[in-house]
Amino acid sequence: MSTVIETEHLTKHYGARRGISQISLSVHSGEVFGFLGPNGAGKTTTIRLLLDLLRPSSGHLRVLGRDPRSAGAAVRQRVGYLPGDYQPGRQERGSELLRYLAEARGGVTRRRIEELTERFELDPSQRLGAMSRGNRQKLGIVQAFMHDPELLILDEPTTGLDPLMQQNFLSLVREVRACGQTVFLSSHLLAEVRQIADRIGIVRAGHVVAVDEVAALRERAVRRVEVHFDAPVPPEHFANLDGVRDVRVEGTLVRCVLDGRPDALIKAAAEFTVVEFVSFEPDLEEIFLAYYTDEGNDPVPEPTD
Numbered sequence: 001m002s003t004v005i006e007t008e009h010l011t012k013h014y015g016a017r018r019g020i021s022q023i024s025l026s027v028h029s030g031e032v033f034g035f036l037g038p039n040g041a042g043k044t045t046t047i048r049l050l051l052d053l054l055r056p057s058s059g060h061l062r063v064l065g066r067d068p069r070s071a072g073a074a075v076r077q078r079v080g081y082l083p084g085d086y087q088p089g090r091q092e093r094g095s096e097l098l099r100y101l102a103e104a105r106g107g108v109t110r111r112r113i114e115e116l117t118e119r120f121e122l123d124p125s126q127r128l129g130a131m132s133r134g135n136r137q138k139l140g141i142v143q144a145f146m147h148d149p150e151l152l153i154l155d156e157p158t159t160g161l162d163p164l165m166q167q168n169f170l171s172l173v174r175e176v177r178a179c180g181q182t183v184f185l186s187s188h189l190l191a192e193v194r195q196i197a198d199r200i201g202i203v204r205a206g207h208v209v210a211v212d213e214v215a216a217l218r219e220r221a222v223r224r225v226e227v228h229f230d231a232p233v234p235p236e237h238f239a240n241l242d243g244v245r246d247v248r249v250e251g252t253l254v255r256c257v258l259d260g261r262p263d264a265l266i267k268a269a270a271e272f273t274v275v276e277f278v279s280f281e282p283d284l285e286e287i288f289l290a291y292y293t294d295e296g297n298d299p300v301p302e303p304t305d
């Protein structure tokens with residue numbers, strides 16, 4: 001498995017302000033990597049560094065095996081980029097902009113542009129100045145994908161899209177992954193990222209606080225459980241069980257939250273007659289919130305250079 005994006009201790013300060021600090025990440029070829037974090041976490045800063053739109057304060061990075069600064073256009077041509085706040089160029093109409101970009105990049109067929117614009121129900125003949133925010137975003141998506149780049153770097157790509165278009169976007173990402181393209185996308189929406197990402201990196205206050213496969217994060221997530229018995233059970237029997245918390249016993253029903261293995265709960269329950277055992281979807285949201293808020297409000301680190 002080759003590495004498409006690699007950052008080592010990547011750090012960016014804006015004067016005395018924290019941008020990102022010591023971010024080390026590897027994104028593998030052919031995966032969808034979700035870069036998840038709340039507002040101001042450092043997602044856009046990281047992305048702009050990857051595209052050589054910003055210069056790092058310290059640390060190293062490689063994109064498609066090259067240093068984006070020295071490789072310049074050689075790397076940029078192989079990347080599809082959607083900025084966070086996509087502002088189209090100076091052309092009059094969407095179609096002119098797409099034609100211009102297609103010529104500049106090469107290898108873009110008219111059919112591919114039509115396919116993408118139809119998919120997002122975008123009328124490219126619209127004047128750029130008159131486009132709604134959602135339509136500008138669709139245009140941004142079309143231009144990022146149209147040359148079938150090896151790597152897509154997308155900053156909050158579904159901003160401004162309605163739910164149907166968000167789903168269209170997610171299926172497009174699945175398709176390009178099936179073709180072997182790599183996707184790095186930022187978002188503050190767990191619900192979105194978990195639908196398509198193979199791995200998620202969680203960024204908070206400029207630091208990466210966790211990177212894991214979605215499936216592994218799910219395993220670590222807490223689960224709500226309900227156990228129904230054929231007769232009332234004594235509450236004290238379910239107090240202080242390993243890996244079990246927030247226990248509520250209401251007659252024949254025990255409700256609790258599983259924080260680890262279900263073993264202790266199952267053994268305790270097995271001493272009575274269980275008529276139903278319900279385990280709800282792991283609450284990923286809770287895990288992510290914990291990552292988001294864990295470290296409290298850490299002070300802004302002083303620049304080191």
Ligand SMILES: Nc1ncnc2c1ncn2[C@@H]1O[C@H](COP(=O)(O)OP(=O)(O)OP(=O)(O)O)[C@@H](O)[C@H]1O
Pocket residue numbers: 014017018019020037038039040041042043044045046084188
């Ligand atoms: N040009 C700038 N000058 C000073 N500080 C900046 C600048 N750009 C970003 N920052 C700061 O860097 C930090 C990271 O911002 P960044 O835009 O990378 O976060 P983000 O995760 O993309 O947030 P959002 O989801 O709100 O877009 C924030 O504290 C922000 O205030």
